[in-house]
Structures are given as structure tokens and as C-alpha cells.
Amino acid sequence: MSGRARGRARGRARGVTEEQQARRPGEPEQAAATPPPPVMPPQESQAPPPASGRASYRGGAREPRPGMASGEGPRLPTEELAAMSIGTGEAAEVGRRRREFRYVEARTRPAHIVDKRGTAGNQLPLITNFFRMERIPDWHMYQYHVDFNPVIDSKRMRIALLLQHETLLGRTRAFDGMVLFLPIRLQEQTTEVYSKRNSDDVNIRITITMTNELPPSSPQCLQVYNIIFRRVLGLVDMKQIGRNYYNPSLAISIPQHRLQVMPGFVTSILQYENEVLLNCDISHKIIRSDSVLDLMYDMYYQKPATFHDDATRSLVGSIVLTRYNNKTYRVDDIEWDKRPSDTFKLRDGSKISYRDYYKKSYEIDVKDKEQPLLVSKPKKKDIRRGQTDNLYLLPELCKMTGLTDEARADNRVMKDVGAHTRVAPAGRTQTLTAFVRQINSNEEVLREMGGWGLRFAQDLLNLNGRILPQEKIYQQGGELSYKQEDADWSREMRGQQVITAVGLVNWVIIFTRKYSNEAQDFVQTLSRVGPPMGMKISQPIPCELVDDRNESFLTALRNSVTPQTQLVMCVLPTNKKDRYDAIKKFTCVDRPVPSQVIVVRTISKKNMLMSVATKVAIQLNCKLGGEVWALEIPLKNLMVVGIDSYHDSAKKGRSVGGVIASMNATLTRYYSRCTFQHSMQELLDGLRVCMQGALQKYHEVNGCLPERIIVFRDGVGDGQLPAVSEHEVPQVLESFKKAGGQDYNPKVGVVIVKKRINSRFFARAGPQLTNPPPGTIIDSEVTKPEWYDFFLVSQSVKQGTVSPTHYNVIWDTTGLRPDHMQRLTYKLCHLYYNWPGTIRVPAPCQYAHKLAFLVGQSIHRDPSLDLADRLYFL
Known part of the structure; x- marks a missing residue:
């Protein structure tokens, strides 16, 4: 059974007992064991009408969504977003999911690292998927604080009152109800104006006080850049779905599999080494062309006796897209007894049925009147805001996103989907360049960005990388001869004896x-x-x-x-x-x-x-404890540690941390332990025990403790970096002292390994663009000034564009130069024994992932220590 299949084969069925009989969508509980066929066949949901001319939900002009209790604000299944007025007098929906952008990065660069760039290897000219943000000379942004007297509670009202002074402020601005950003400086430090409130004809005094003159690289400017760019994406007909923007009109249909591939972009604007850059990469959203209701009917016709179990298992836990508003929701349950004719309360206390609501708000006629409703439960952040009621969705109006387990196991499906999603370097650069040139040539965009004095460079950023020397692979018979660009020595291993x-x-x-x-x-x-x-x-x-x-x-x-x-x-x-x-x-x-x-x-x-x-x-x-191949490891008395985590499928809120530590000089034998952690609990609570066991085993094998310990920490998102830097690293250091005694003070390095990144790099091969060869290092231009970081392309791919891995050294007392740290990282990418070639992350990280996956998916308990000195989890 493949790891991917096991990872998806969850027991998602909830609340369905054996006594419940099979029913078609919407059939009552008392149905017979073998129900009659549905009265009407499933039909495609009606296409949503154009969005123009409709007021924003966020502004409160529409009635609340189904499932909202009387008296509440709009019931949103996602994070409520701050509305900032941008442009010519309209309250634009911007700043969505602000957590997507990290404006103030945690500074983790060790103080002694003055120059983090290496020198080893040959220079390699590269192109990357970044565009320069160009500004007018002597560009600044001005921040103002806005007060209202008497106090105005409504943000919408504050925005409307301020917009009465467009002559003073200009047409270009960003205002969230309290803080105002302008590209111009007002004549006075403090400016007082008066606005008339239409409801009671009362004069409101507005005091606008300048609080800051912001340079281009300030965190507040980065925030506004991203807000502006989200508006720009809307101006070029891109629709936000989840975190990214897509163009539904360009969706590619794969009719033989009832799928659609919708193209889009992942974007962010951040400060890098020397300048502010736009990072832009291609994204694809895979959506079923039929509705969730169609899928339910298919399951009913195929196996009516097990329909309820099959539907619950297939739908609960999945993500669906509602095409009438292009939003995604997680399905947490199915309410079999609810119907589109059921009612819910509006804000004014009146009631309306779900069917009438969709007709009134979206001009959609609900066809199947007996379908059950899907349930999307509020998340913790929703509950903190007081949104405690469930959100109910109609299967007829929802479409499944992503691929099912059956689809992933079908080579034909994956091949047909991959033809559209695996984009080669040449095609990727052409698409990105055409996208930015479309932005730069759009008149509305030119007015919007021109008002701020901003524009994007027409071409992708050029920079230099380096190719590290090829690593020597040894087996019992001697050195293996292989091509570095292939990153594969499976042929060369034939007939060769393994190391041990x-x-x-x-x-x-x-x-x-x-x-x-x-x-x-x-x-x-x-x-x-x-x-x-x-x-x-x-x-x-x-x-x-x-x-x-x-x-x-x-x-x-x-x-x-x-x-x-x-x-x-x-x-x-x-x-x-x-x-x-x-x-x-x-x-x-x-x-x-x-x-x-x-x-x-x-x-x-x-x-x-x-x-x-x-x-x-x-x-x-x-x-059984053997070794297959080895590399030259110049460092002596070195221990490398890999840490990764995985969610436990059997217990909600619990994760498994896998810890792998090397036991010999060639870094080919490992000791493994795992630790369990619950929500809001730090991984290091159990890491002390793991490290104690690893150091004890290292001493048992080598007769001494390691002089250097380098920890590769995988499974850390951007939001977790401060917690790892401020809490985990000190505990790691303390665990070493407790394990080896007060006099034991090894040299330690802690490296964050991140795979989910949007940076891509392309190498020139004559007039064509190709993937960079394995061993390519990038440690300038697109790295962060506050980090000791680098990108490494360690693997080779046959199709599409290669994905680099980002490494961030957040603690370093090892005394190693940047060249040494980069070279060691690349060496470790050669030592994963499940693949005769290089992999995307260091071998200890991949071993830690395999261990955490096995325990989190299958065992759910601590494995026996009798197996800890072998790679039993492969």
C-alpha cells in the first residue's frame, strides 16, 4: 500500500451506525433497506450569475448566509477580513487572509554570520520567478492616524465620512477605519476637517495626524503593497479561491475524467536582500465538473445498500467549492434530515428557506428539493469571534476540489491532469512574463498603481547561483561513476556489494x-x-x-x-x-x-x-541494520538529527514527532525515537527524552559523545518560526546538557527545512530554459536579509519544473563556514536508502518523516526500543 494511499485512507465516517438503512440523498431515516431509485436524476447546478452590481457581504448589504443565528453579523466560514478603502471612493474587499503575508519576519540570523554567501562551485546564471517592484524617485508612503469626534463605531461609516474629502486626500489612498495611508504628504502635521452624517445631519470632526513617513521596505508598506496587488488581480478578472487567485474563464476541461483544471497564480510581495520583489508562481485548482449531488447519486446507484457509509466516508473531511461565490469550505458532516425547504433566521429576525435564499441572492433555482445539506462547522477562530453556528451548504451547488484516492491511483487520470499542471521551465516563464505584462498594460491597473507611484518590471529577475561539486558515492567495490545531472546511480549499483x-x-x-x-x-x-x-x-x-x-x-x-x-x-x-x-x-x-x-x-x-x-x-x-552506500564526510565526531512531525489519524489534535539521529562517522546508521504532542503543546516536551536516548546510544557505539550536533527541523511553517527560534532551540540546548552532563557543551546548529515554497529557478541551455542541475545553490538576491538562509536544488525531475528546498540556519555555534553548511546539506540528500539517487531533503528529515508517518497512520503508540537502531520504518 503506497504512503499516499495510506495517508488518505482515513476512517472519515462519522455518526453513521449499522442500523441506518441506505437512502438516496434526502431520504428519511425510516426508508427501507433497498430504496427505490431517486425521483429525479441529478443535474448540473445552475451557473452563478455575474458578480457585478451586487453589494459586498462584508458591507452588510446582503442578508446573512444560511446557518447564521438571528442578531449575528455575517456568518463567514473563513476569517473575517478588514475592509480597506482603496482607490476612488469604494470599500474594496482587500487584505483577505492577511496571515498569508508575513510582514515582520523573525530575525534568526546568528550575529556572527556577516556574509552568508558561499564560494564553492562553478557560477551558474539563473532566472527566477521574481519581478522587481519599481518606484518613482524618492518614493515614500505616509501613515496617518484618523480620529472621529463624536466617536463613530461603524467602520463603514468612518470610511464614508472620510471619503467626503477626496479633494484633500486625493483619489489614491488606503484606509481601514483608523489608519490612513497616502502617497502624498498633507501640508499640516495635523489636519482637521468636518463631515456631515446624513442620518442625523450632525457635523463630525475628523482629525488626521501624520504618524510616520515610511520607507519602501517598511513592514507597513509591504502590507499595503500586497493589498494593492490583490486589488490589481481583481482588475484583471482573477477570482480569489482559497488563498490564491484563479481565472475561471480559462478553466481547462478533462471530460473523460469529469475534471476541470483552473489556472491561477500564487503571489506575494516581500523585502528580500536588496529590494522589494514580487514572487509569482503558477498554481492550478483541480475541480470536479459535476456537483457533489451528482457524486452522491453515482454512489447511490452503484451501492444503494451502503450509500450512507460511502457518502460520509467520501465527503466528510473533503474541501468543496461553491461556484456562486468561489469560496472553499471543509465538509465536517452531512445533515441527512435537513432540506432546501428548511428555513433559517435573517438578521432582522425574519425567516427564509435555503431555496428562496439562493434564488433571491444569487438567482439560482435549486432543482433537487429532497437533497440533504452539507455541514461546515466553525473553526476555533470563528468561535472566538462569536460565530458558533454551523454553515449549511447545498450539495447541488458545491463541487469537489482535488483528486480522490481512486483518481490518484489511476495512471490515466494522473497523466491527463499532469499534461496541464506539470509546466516546463520555458512554459512557466512565458506564462509569468505574459501575466505581468498584462498587468502593466491594463489601463485600470495603470491608474491604480500609478497613483501610488509603483509598477512592476517587465522581465523576470536574473541572478547567479553556483553548482556544488559532484559527490563521490562508495560501495564495497569502490567508487560509483554516475552523472550528476541525472542524480541517479541505480544502474551503477548493479552487481556491486553494499557497504554492510x-x-x-x-x-x-x-x-x-x-x-x-x-x-x-x-x-x-x-x-x-x-x-x-x-x-x-x-x-x-x-x-x-x-x-x-x-x-x-x-x-x-x-x-x-x-x-x-x-x-x-x-x-x-x-x-x-x-x-x-x-x-x-x-x-x-x-x-x-x-x-x-x-x-x-x-x-x-x-x-x-x-x-x-x-x-x-x-x-x-x-x-536489518545494514548500510548500502556511503559518502566522504570530512567532519569528525558529528551527529546529524532529523525531526519531522505528522498528525495522528486516530486522535484529533495529537501529532507524532519523529526524531532520527546518526550513530556513525559516515552518517549511515541511525537511532530513532518518536514523541507525541497535543494541540498547543511544544514538540520539545518529548524531545529531551529522545535526545537523551540518542546521545546514550552514540556513546555506547563510539565511546564518546559528539562534538558537533546539527539538527534539521522539518515540518515548520512560517508562522511557527518564532516559536521554534524562541522556545524549541533553548530546550534543545538544555536537553544536550542534561543528557551529557553539565560539562558537556557541544557545538550546535539548528536548520529549518522548508519544502512548501513558491520560489523557482531556471537555467539557460542555449536559447532554451531548463531546470538547474542537482547541486545548485542560491544564497543571494532572493534570500532574506534577516535570515542565514539558502536554496538548494538537490534532485532531478524528468517532467515539469524542479522545486528547490529552502534552508534557514536559525542557530549556529558549529564554527562551519557557509560553504561547509551548504555542502553538508547536499551530501545528506544522497543518503536516503529508499532511492538510489538524491532526494529533495536531507536523509535524516526523510527518515523522520517515514517514522512519524508510520506511527501516526498505523501504530498510534511508541514503537519498541528493540527496533530503534534499525531503519524498520522504510
Whole structure:
């Protein structure tokens, strides 16, 4: 079973008992076990009307959404946003999801790092997906504080009163009801004006006081830049869906799979090393072309007896898009007893049905009157704002986003979708350049940005990177010769002996009678591929089962595994998650022994059997404590630690932290522990125990404690960086002292590893653009001045554009130069034994992820320490 499949195969069904009979959408609880077919067939939801001419929800002109209690403000399922008046007298919806932009970055650059740029390697000219923000000479922005006397509580009213003085303020401004930003400086430090309130003809005194003259790189300016740019995106017909902007009119249909691919952009404007830059990358939103109701009807027709369970399992936890307002919602439940004819209260206390509400507000006729309603529960931030009621959505008006498990497992679907989403460097740069030139040529945009004295450069930013030297890979027979640009040495490994081979003498294979031939063929192939690698693979103890029930496998494990058993292999007919979990829990906790689980279809193709057997043999050697290949590691007495976390699928609010620490000089043997943490609890609460165990094991193996410890911390978002820097790092240092004694003071480095970034880099190959080769380092221009950071392209991709990884060194007493830190990071990307090539992150991080994923998905408990010195989680 693939990791992705296991990751998605959650038990999402909630609140559906076995006694509940199968029903079509909207059918009452008392229906018979085999219900009649639906009265009317599912139909496409009506397309939403144009948005022009409608007042904004945020302004309160519309009635509240369905599900809002009487007397509340607008019931929004997402974060309420500050409305800032920008431009010519209109209250524009801007500043949406301000948490997307980090205006004040945590300063984590160590004080002694004066120049973070390295020098090793050959220079490589690059193009990146950044555009310069150009400004008029001597550009400044002016910040004012605005007071109203008498006090005006309504933000909307404050904006309207201030806009009466357009002659004084100009047409270009940004005002959130209290703070006013202008591109011009008013004549007086404090300016008083009067506005008349129309409701009671009262004069309101408005005092405008200048509080700051802002330079282009100030955090407040960055905030306004992003607000302005969001408005610009709206002016070029882009629609916000979730966090990003998309163009629904350019959606590409894939009719054979009932999918649509909607193109869009991810954007942000931030201060980088020397200037303010716009980072812009292509994004794609995958949406089903049919509605959620259509999907429910399909499930009903296919399996009416299990319809409720299937619908709940498929829909609960998914994200849906309501096309009438282009907003996304998480489905938390299905209200089977609610109908579109049910009513809810409006703000004025009157009632309206859901069906009439959508007709009145969106001119949409709801066709299926018996459909149930989807439930989207308020998040914690909604509850803090007093929004405690559920939001109810009509399946007919919702569309599923993303791909289902079945679609991801279908090669045809992935190939057809990938044809539109995997964009090569040349196509990506052309799209980005055309997008910015469209912005720069739009008259409305020119007026908007021209008023602020801003514009974007026409072309992508050019900069220089470096290619690090190729790393030497060693096996027992000597150095492997491979091409750095391929980042793959699988061919060169054929016939070569691994560094440390562990013989497989006492092992068990469990299989069902139906697939006994496949199991025997695989064992014979394993015995042939093992000796050339130096592995002696003896015949296993066979255990044949008459059926494939979970209990049959567990009974066989109990009867077959002894203290002398080195490894257990289970050949499964299908990749059922519950069976896989039961096997892993038994072999990792109840009776610890390394285990290998293989699905029959993986070993049923004769032409692929030798290749599969070779890869499995390498895995088995690692799980038994062996080593496959190694690199030159010049640093002595070094320990590298990888930390990653994963949400526990069995317990809401609990996460699993995987901790991996190297045990030898070549960084090829590891000790692993895991720790559990709950919401609002720091990971380091359990890290002390993990580090104590790792240092104790290191001393046991090497007779001394490490002089240098470098921690690679994965799974950290931008919002968590201050917490890691201020809380986790001191606890890490304290844990080292407690583990090694008060006199133990190793040199420590802590590196944040971030994969979810939007930066892309392209190399020139003659007139064409290609992906940069593995080993490309970027440590200038697009890095942050307050960080000790760099980008590394460590892997090679055959299709689309390669994604770099961002590294941020937030603590450093190692004494290593930037070249050394970058080179060590690149070396570690070569040491992941599940892939004969380089990977995107250092091997300790990937091992930590595999451990956390296994525990969070299948085991849900601490694995036995008897397995801690082996890579049993591969």
C-alpha cells in the first residue's frame, strides 16, 4: 500500500451506525433497506450569475448566509477580513487572509554570520520567478492616524465620512477605519476637517495626524503593497479561491475524467536582500465538473445498500467549492434530515428557506428539493469571534476540489491532469512574463498603481547561483561513476556489494493459498539478487493461509515469530489499511521484529520481478541494520538529527514527532525515537527524552559523545518560526546538557527545512530554459536579509519544473563556514536508502518523516526500543 494511499485512507465516517438503512440523498431515516431509485436524476447546478452590481457581504448589504443565528453579523466560514478603502471612493474587499503575508519576519540570523554567501562551485546564471517592484524617485508612503469626534463605531461609516474629502486626500489612498495611508504628504502635521452624517445631519470632526513617513521596505508598506496587488488581480478578472487567485474563464476541461483544471497564480510581495520583489508562481485548482449531488447519486446507484457509509466516508473531511461565490469550505458532516425547504433566521429576525435564499441572492433555482445539506462547522477562530453556528451548504451547488484516492491511483487520470499542471521551465516563464505584462498594460491597473507611484518590471529577475561539486558515492567495490545531472546511480549499483550486508537466515513469509505461486517466485528471485549485493538470503519459513482475514494474518504472526526471527514478510492480496495497520502494530509494538509488507500486484508482473526484488532486498538489508552506500564526510565526531512531525489519524489534535539521529562517522546508521504532542503543546516536551536516548546510544557505539550536533527541523511553517527560534532551540540546548552532563557543551546548529515554497529557478541551455542541475545553490538576491538562509536544488525531475528546498540556519555555534553548511546539506540528500539517487531533503528529515508517518497512520503508540537502531520504518 503506497504512503499516499495510506495517508488518505482515513476512517472519515462519522455518526453513521449499522442500523441506518441506505437512502438516496434526502431520504428519511425510516426508508427501507433497498430504496427505490431517486425521483429525479441529478443535474448540473445552475451557473452563478455575474458578480457585478451586487453589494459586498462584508458591507452588510446582503442578508446573512444560511446557518447564521438571528442578531449575528455575517456568518463567514473563513476569517473575517478588514475592509480597506482603496482607490476612488469604494470599500474594496482587500487584505483577505492577511496571515498569508508575513510582514515582520523573525530575525534568526546568528550575529556572527556577516556574509552568508558561499564560494564553492562553478557560477551558474539563473532566472527566477521574481519581478522587481519599481518606484518613482524618492518614493515614500505616509501613515496617518484618523480620529472621529463624536466617536463613530461603524467602520463603514468612518470610511464614508472620510471619503467626503477626496479633494484633500486625493483619489489614491488606503484606509481601514483608523489608519490612513497616502502617497502624498498633507501640508499640516495635523489636519482637521468636518463631515456631515446624513442620518442625523450632525457635523463630525475628523482629525488626521501624520504618524510616520515610511520607507519602501517598511513592514507597513509591504502590507499595503500586497493589498494593492490583490486589488490589481481583481482588475484583471482573477477570482480569489482559497488563498490564491484563479481565472475561471480559462478553466481547462478533462471530460473523460469529469475534471476541470483552473489556472491561477500564487503571489506575494516581500523585502528580500536588496529590494522589494514580487514572487509569482503558477498554481492550478483541480475541480470536479459535476456537483457533489451528482457524486452522491453515482454512489447511490452503484451501492444503494451502503450509500450512507460511502457518502460520509467520501465527503466528510473533503474541501468543496461553491461556484456562486468561489469560496472553499471543509465538509465536517452531512445533515441527512435537513432540506432546501428548511428555513433559517435573517438578521432582522425574519425567516427564509435555503431555496428562496439562493434564488433571491444569487438567482439560482435549486432543482433537487429532497437533497440533504452539507455541514461546515466553525473553526476555533470563528468561535472566538462569536460565530458558533454551523454553515449549511447545498450539495447541488458545491463541487469537489482535488483528486480522490481512486483518481490518484489511476495512471490515466494522473497523466491527463499532469499534461496541464506539470509546466516546463520555458512554459512557466512565458506564462509569468505574459501575466505581468498584462498587468502593466491594463489601463485600470495603470491608474491604480500609478497613483501610488509603483509598477512592476517587465522581465523576470536574473541572478547567479553556483553548482556544488559532484559527490563521490562508495560501495564495497569502490567508487560509483554516475552523472550528476541525472542524480541517479541505480544502474551503477548493479552487481556491486553494499557497504554492510546482513544475511537473512531466519525469516518468515506469510501469504494466502491463492497467491502461493507469486510468493514462491518472489522468494526465488530474492535469493538470486541477494548474493551479488553481498546478502545471503536463505529459504524462509513459509506460512500459508486459507483466507485473507486480518485475524488470520495476526494468528500466523503470533505462531511464527520467535525471538530468533530476523524478519517477517507478508504478501497481501490488497492494500487494505486496517490489515496493514494491524500487521505493523503487531511487529513494531507487540512482538518487535522488522517487517516487510508487499501487495501481490507489485510482484505479479514477471518482467518487473527482478527490479522489484532488487529494491526489496536493499530495503530488507536496511531494516536489518545494514548500510548500502556511503559518502566522504570530512567532519569528525558529528551527529546529524532529523525531526519531522505528522498528525495522528486516530486522535484529533495529537501529532507524532519523529526524531532520527546518526550513530556513525559516515552518517549511515541511525537511532530513532518518536514523541507525541497535543494541540498547543511544544514538540520539545518529548524531545529531551529522545535526545537523551540518542546521545546514550552514540556513546555506547563510539565511546564518546559528539562534538558537533546539527539538527534539521522539518515540518515548520512560517508562522511557527518564532516559536521554534524562541522556545524549541533553548530546550534543545538544555536537553544536550542534561543528557551529557553539565560539562558537556557541544557545538550546535539548528536548520529549518522548508519544502512548501513558491520560489523557482531556471537555467539557460542555449536559447532554451531548463531546470538547474542537482547541486545548485542560491544564497543571494532572493534570500532574506534577516535570515542565514539558502536554496538548494538537490534532485532531478524528468517532467515539469524542479522545486528547490529552502534552508534557514536559525542557530549556529558549529564554527562551519557557509560553504561547509551548504555542502553538508547536499551530501545528506544522497543518503536516503529508499532511492538510489538524491532526494529533495536531507536523509535524516526523510527518515523522520517515514517514522512519524508510520506511527501516526498505523501504530498510534511508541514503537519498541528493540527496533530503534534499525531503519524498520522504510
